[in-house]
Amino acid sequence: MSKQQAETLRYEGRPYAKQDEELVDQGLLFDIGTLLSRRGVLFAGAGAAVAGLAACGTTDPNATESSSAPDSSGDLAEIPEETAGPYPGDGSNGPDVLEESGIVRSDIRSSFGTGSATAEGVPLTLQFTIYDMANGSVPFEGVAVYAWHCTRDGEYSMYGEGLESENFLRGVQIADADGVVSFTTVYPGCYSGRWPHVHFEVYPDEASITDSANVIATSQLAFPEDVCDTVYAEEGYENSVENLAQISLESDNIFSDDGGESQMGTVSGDVANGYTITLAVGVDTSTEAGGGGSAPSGGGGGAPGGGEMPSGEPPANNG
Template sequence: MTESYEGRPLPRPYDEVVDQGLGFDLGTLHSRRRALRFLGLGAAAAGLAACGTGTSGSSSPTSSSSSPSAPGQSGASGEIPEETAGPYPGDGSNGPDVLAQSGIVRGDIRSSFGEFSGTAQGVPMTLELTIADLANGGSPFAGVAVYVWHCTREGGYSLYSEGVEDQNFLRGVQIADDAGKVTFTSVFPACYDGRWPHVHFEVHPDQASITDAANAVATSQVALPRDVCETVYAESGYEQSVANLSRVSLDGDNVFGDDGGALQLATVTGDVASGYTVTLAVGVDTTTEPSGGGGPGGPPPSR
């Protein structure tokens, strides 16, 4: 019986490697494509790798997904995997388009804006993403527009889920500063049934381009570390997340599962009382073809 292949656990250890299923085959293909890209063995391999939903590797035992950066770089250690935007993007690609609304460019996304009113409750969270321009040597990607969105502490998505269809909170855009950094003030998201706790984001070339989802140069997700999630979910309002988290894992997630979120697992500091700071270095390569957006992402339960 073989229990692993190329360092990756086999989902069917009693079967041959060729009989492990489509998900395992795709993960193996991603791993080989990334190896080709690292070795510089052809632009074709690089283009193929950008079309996948993840990269291959082992699950990180820490809450950090970033490597120390060289001077003048933003710290991204590789191209962020292209992922689905899920069924609730709010970018016009599947129903509502919050990006066309005045007021979407904001740092504090806890409250609704425009015609809506309401504030999302939960443990405070500051999200910091630092975007690197890999096509230009990993330099800070100043001026790009980053759209982020995530679920409430109850697991619903504004504009879509029952009970919050008349809200547009937990969605916002920031423009990267000279260091390629954007910062959002929010609340810690829930773990809903079937998905690992996460935050969605899209990177657009500039503010003027955000009104068309097709302009995004990268679509991905931030994975949150288990230890922090367990602490947060012990707080009032997150009760359903406790059971949901117990039934999922990074390795089994339909988005992060091919590599355990190696380039997407955030570093988190702080505590429940003062709030948490979630940081991730995001490498974006504009020479590869983005393939995120649309598709399933594990729908949250109705509210």
């Protein structure tokens, strides 16, 4: 190597254009060349980084982006519209508990107002998550959900013989920001002619519950057979064992359309600690609600014994 080559001045690998001048005096063309050289290195590095990330992404063929994770209401369909049955207590057939102060409550095991009785049975937390299907199936915050069901003996408060002044196992909750309402209650029994169920109505808001004509959805929740078998082996549910043996989801006059699939609750828990049952409820306000308090002929309303919708004074519930 010659002395001249050894003493060649360079900057970032590029020889000075003017070997006898300082770096700051190399001129405009030298400066432009330096910038272009830097940009080429930068782009090459960025390309390598992208290629590296792409290579990493292919190591797991099952990896997905978080945005592709299924939404909690992803496969949700509109809840089937059902009858409110002969014992709604919403003013559509006799008494109206929704006009009484105190109906908005989470614990529905005891009567309020003039009533004093408390329903007995295996503890149950009843939870609905309401979705607004007319607006992209977002949680339906602010809607009011009225839920009611029979006792472990298969009787309904406000209608059953000796229960006319009681209003237990009935209550209203307002959906939170997640569309959730929750009730503390007891596991209902099974009466003759119907699969174990809970009735519920959805109203636009709390202020609208005093008129059943305002309802935007009326439906029923079904209980899984295996859980019913376990619960009905407990003391107090003796009548339910025989009644359940005589009915199926396929023969029930409400759930027979799809074997209860679209209205079947998801249950967790046990007898000792109580159960929790949950149901996702799609409500589409762009369609017409038609449940109300009427029942189709043949007992579709869920009257104990499978009778038709009563007229006149509410009959006693014989379980």
